[in-house]
C-alpha cells in the first residue's frame with residue numbers, strides 16, 4: 295500500500311489504481327487507434343484522489359486530463375503533471391494569465407469573456423481554447439449558431455487565441471431512450487458546419503462522456519471524456535447491459551470496530567435513543583460519521599456494513615464521528631468493517647448505496663470527505 299501522508303485513524307478508503315488503468319486500457323480498445331482519451335479528474339478525481347488517478351490514467355494511455363476548476367488544474371501542475379489539461383468550467387477572465395503560464399486549455403463560450411481576458415494577456419501570450427457548444431444541456435455553452443459564429447470570428451482573427459477544440463455535453467446519454475441524445479447530436483453536427491466554415495476543423499472535437507463513449511464509440515470524433523466509468527462505476531443502472539466490457543470498481547471504504555459490548559434488552563443507542571435493544575445484543579462502535587461523509591440518512595434508510603463477511607445493520611442515529619452497528623455475534627476490537635466494497639462473498643457496491651440514498655453513483659465517493667485518508671493499492 296502506498297500512502298501520501300501518515301495518518302492515525304482507523305477509517306480509510308482504498309483506491310485500486312490498477313482498476314483505473316484497466317478501465318482506461320479496455321475503453322481504448324473500444325475506439326479507433328487515433329482516439330484521445332481525456333481522463334476526467336475533477337472533484338479530486340470523483341473523490342478518489344486527482345493526482346494518483348491522473349498519473350494512473352496517463353500511464354494507461356490517456357493523453358489529456360480535465361477538471362472543472364482552475365484551482366484543480368493548478369493542483370495537478372503542482373504535483374508535476376505536465377500532460378495537457380482542460381478546465382471545463384468557466385474561469386474568471388482576470389485569471390487568464392495563470393492559465394497561460396501553466397499551459398492549460400480553457401473552456402470558452404462568451405465573446406465578452408474573450409474581450410475581457412484579452413486585457414489581462416501579455417502581447418506574446420497564447421491561450422488554448424475549447425469552445426463549448428450547448429446542444430441541449432442548458433448549462434454552459436453557446437446556444438445559437440450566430441453566437442457561435444461570432445465567437446469563432448473573434449478567436450480566428452486574434453493571434454492570442456488558439457482554437458484547440460470544440461465540444462458539447464449530453465444530458466441523457468445514460469438513458470435507454472436515445473431520442474434526446476440524437477437531437478443534441480444532430481444540433482452539434484450542424485454547429486460543426488459553422489465551425490468548419492469559419493475556421494476549419496480544430497485539432498480536437500469531443501462530445502462523449504462515459505455513457506456516450508461506452509454506448510456510441512463511433513460518435514465520439516477524436517477525443518473522449520472518460521469520467522465515472524474510469525473509476526469503474528456505471529453512469530446509470532439502465533445501461534448495464536450495454537457495456538462493451540466489465541468495469542472494475544476502484545473505490546472501497548473501511549473502518550475497524552473500536553468497541554464491542556453486549557447490552558441487555560431495553561437499552562437506547564445513540565442520540566435521541568431512537569433504537570432500543572430488543573434482547574441481549576452485541577453492539578459495535580465504528581469510528582466514521584457524517585463529518586466523514588457517512589450521512590445520517592444511512593441509518594434511517596436501513597444502511598448496513600460488512601463485518602466478518604456478514605451484514606450488520608447500522609442502528610440508532612449516525613453521529614458526527616462515529617456510528618453503531620448490531621453485530622451478529624461477539625467480535626474482537628480491531629475487526630475490519632467494510633462500508634463500501636467486498637468482504638467474503640458479499641459486496642456493498644456504490645450503486646447499492648446510491649439507491650439507498652436516492653441518488654446516483656457519482657455522489658457517493660465525492661461525498662466521502664477529505665478527513666478520510668485514501669490509500670492507493
Ligand SMILES: *Cc1c(COP(=O)(O)O)cnc(C)c1O
Pocket residue numbers: 334336382463502503504505519520521522523529
Ligand atoms: C463531468 C463531466 C464529464 C464526465 O462525465 P462522466 O459521466 O462522469 O463520464 C464529461 N464532460 C463534462 C463537461 C463534465 O462536466
